[in-house]
Amino acid sequence: MTDDSLQLTRVPLQETHKVPVEWLRLDHHNPRLVGINQRTTDESIIAQLYRGEELSELLQSISANGYLDIEPLIVELEGNKLIVLEGNRRLAAILLFKDPSLVERINETERLRISVPELSPDRRLTINNVSVYRVPEREAARSFIGFKHINGAAKWESYAKAKFAADWFRTGGKTLEEIAGKIGDKHDTIKRMVAAIYVLEQAESRGMFSLDNRNAKKFNFSHLYTALSRASYMSYLGLDIAWSNYEPHPNPIPENKLDALKEVLVWIYGSKEDAINPVVQSQNPDIKRLGEVLTSTEGLHMLRAGRSLDEAHISTQPADEQLSSSLIRARAILREASNNLRGYDGRDRSLLDIAEDISETAQAMYDRMRKKFNSSIGGGE
Numbered sequence: 001m002t003d004d005s006l007q008l009t010r011v012p013l014q015e016t017h018k019v020p021v022e023w024l025r026l027d028h029h030n031p032r033l034v035g036i037n038q039r040t041t042d043e044s045i046i047a048q049l050y051r052g053e054e055l056s057e058l059l060q061s062i063s064a065n066g067y068l069d070i071e072p073l074i075v076e077l078e079g080n081k082l083i084v085l086e087g088n089r090r091l092a093a094i095l096l097f098k099d100p101s102l103v104e105r106i107n108e109t110e111r112l113r114i115s116v117p118e119l120s121p122d123r124r125l126t127i128n129n130v131s132v133y134r135v136p137e138r139e140a141a142r143s144f145i146g147f148k149h150i151n152g153a154a155k156w157e158s159y160a161k162a163k164f165a166a167d168w169f170r171t172g173g174k175t176l177e178e179i180a181g182k183i184g185d186k187h188d189t190i191k192r193m194v195a196a197i198y199v200l201e202q203a204e205s206r207g208m209f210s211l212d213n214r215n216a217k218k219f220n221f222s223h224l225y226t227a228l229s230r231a232s233y234m235s236y237l238g239l240d241i242a243w244s245n246y247e248p249h250p251n252p253i254p255e256n257k258l259d260a261l262k263e264v265l266v267w268i269y270g271s272k273e274d275a276i277n278p279v280v281q282s283q284n285p286d287i288k289r290l291g292e293v294l295t296s297t298e299g300l301h302m303l304r305a306g307r308s309l310d311e312a313h314i315s316t317q318p319a320d321e322q323l324s325s326s327l328i329r330a331r332a333i334l335r336e337a338s339n340n341l342r343g344y345d346g347r348d349r350s351l352l353d354i355a356e357d358i359s360e361t362a363q364a365m366y367d368r369m370r371k372k373f374n375s376s377i378g379g380g381e
Contacts, residue, residue, distance in 0.1 A: 007023075008077060008080060008081075008082060009077065011075075011077070011132065012134065013134050013135070014133070014136075015133070016131050016133050017131070017132060018129045018130065018131055018132075019082065019130065020128065020129055021091075021094055021098065021127060021128060021129065023081070023082050024073070024081075024084055024091055024130075024132070025078075025082065025083050025084065026042050026045050026046075026083075026084060026088055026091060026092065027083050027085055028040045028045065029167070030045065030088050031160040031163040031164035031167070033045060033048055033160075041109070042102075043102070043105050043106045043109050043110055044109070045088070045092070046092045046095070046096065046102070046114075047106050047110035047112045049088065049089055049092050050092075050112065050114055051112070052157070052218075055089060055092060055093060055114075058089060058090065058093045059093050059096065059097075059115075059116060060117060062094075062097065062119070062123070062127070063117035063118060063119055063123070065123070066123035066125075066126035067090075067094065067123075067126040067130065069126070069130055069131050071087075071131075072131040072132050072133040073086060073087035073090065073091065073131070073132045073133070074086035074087065074132070074133050074135060074141045074145065075132045075134050075135070076135055076136075076137060076138060076141070077134065082132065082134070084132075085135070085145065086141060086144075090130075094127045094130070096116050097124070098127060100116075103116055139168075139171065142164075142168050145164070157221070158193065158221045158222045158225070159219055159221035161190075161193060162190075162196065162221060163197060165179055165190045165193060165194050166193075166194045166197040166198070166248075169248070176190055176191050176194060176247065176248070191244065191247075191248065192229055192244060193225050195225070195243070195244060195248040195252065196221070196224045196225035196228050197248075198248050198251070198252055199224070199228060199252060199253060199261070200224065200265075201250070202250065202251045202252065202253055202258075202261070203253075203258075203261055203262065203265055206258060208258060208261065208262040209261075209265045209269075212272075213272050213273050214269040214270055214271070214272065214278075215270025215272045215275070215277055215278060216270055216278050220269075223268050223269075223280055223283055223287055224265075224268060226283060226287050227264070227268065227287050227290070227291065229244060230287070230288070230291045232291035232292060232294050232295050233264065233291055233294065235294075236257075236264070236295075237253055237257050237260055237261055237264065238253065238254040238256065238257035238260070239253070263304075266278075267290060267303060267309075268280045268290070276306075279303065279309040279312075280309070289309060289313045290313075292313060292316050293312045295316070296312075296315065296316040298315045298316070299312040299315050299316045300312075302315055314326075334358070
């Protein structure tokens with residue numbers, strides 16, 4: 001056993017203790033991380049934390065005040081390393097200050113330029129040794145971390161919450177009801193989240209979808225677990241309507257519905273590889289509208305042909321509602337054009353031709369509608 005390894009084993013369990021930063025390692029299974037795989041590196045972890053976890057603000061704070069060693073990092077001894085289970089953002093900031101070459105490696109491998117502020121000599125002393133609280137295994141830290149980041153003051157994004165709960169559930173030590181109780185969840189949200197994690201993992205394991213391939217900057221995991229709670233999505237994906245009442249299990253989507261799952265994920269998140277933009281722009285009302293399109297043959301044809309969600313959703317409405325919506329939109333657009341007539345200087349013949357075509361189309365439409373109206377009331381003006 002090396003001297004460092006011997007010293008690591010002497011870090012006391014369940015006590016706050018100061019250790020050199022060099023003994024600490026980032027957690028490659030951090031629930032915050034999107035798209036973790038066997039190729040995950042410290043550089044990719046820090047890049048992701050910088051993009052989504054306000055790491056730049058922490059860098060500025062340490063530069064101005066030094067490292068405020070108020071709350072210990074929670075660590076687990078793994079081999080000859082102390083893995084940081086809680087406090088990866090703080091460790092990432094310290095590593096950026098301590099290793100200037102790390103900034104260059106991140107720029108080269110992750111195409112991200114991180115600006116690290118200056119750190120005075122006296123404040124640099126504050127990042128050499130930090131307080132840690134060592135637990136015997138991850139299980140011992142889960143209740144605290146879960147409460148803090150799921151319903152506590154330092155809330156994670158929904159995907160991190162779901163991954164954390166799913167990993168805890170998979171250990172087999174506790175039911176989801178027990179997990180929800182330990183982390184303060186009272187709304188059955190955890191069960192829906194874990195069920196959605198299993199759906200996502202099924203798609204990824206079959207090579208049908210990848211978080212890295214999504215064509216949206218932010219991964220809105222809540223879109224997926226909200227969709228999977230709607231009857232229209234359940235039916236389209238071959239799920240039992242009562243499936244959310246059961247304990248989640250791996251591979252919930254039937255084999256004959258995997259192509260449908262791929263469609264849904266691409267419509268929600270897009271595909272970078274195929275240059276497809278997501279049709280869902282916001283959870284409300286787009287998830288509801290996409291669900292309604294899934295029940296319409298015509299609407300599905302339009303989405304598959306690359307038409308917008310607006311166009312596909314309109315096709316699901318009865319003909320009279322479609323006409324009403326179209327007329328209202330057309331009137332609004334024409335009024336907007338009329339308000340901008342000052343921009344026409346009379347020289348562009350093509351614009352005049354377009355206006356003439358609109359006029360003729362509108363007149364023909366009015367004549368037909370007027371004829372039907374007169375017929376419906378017995379004729380005559």
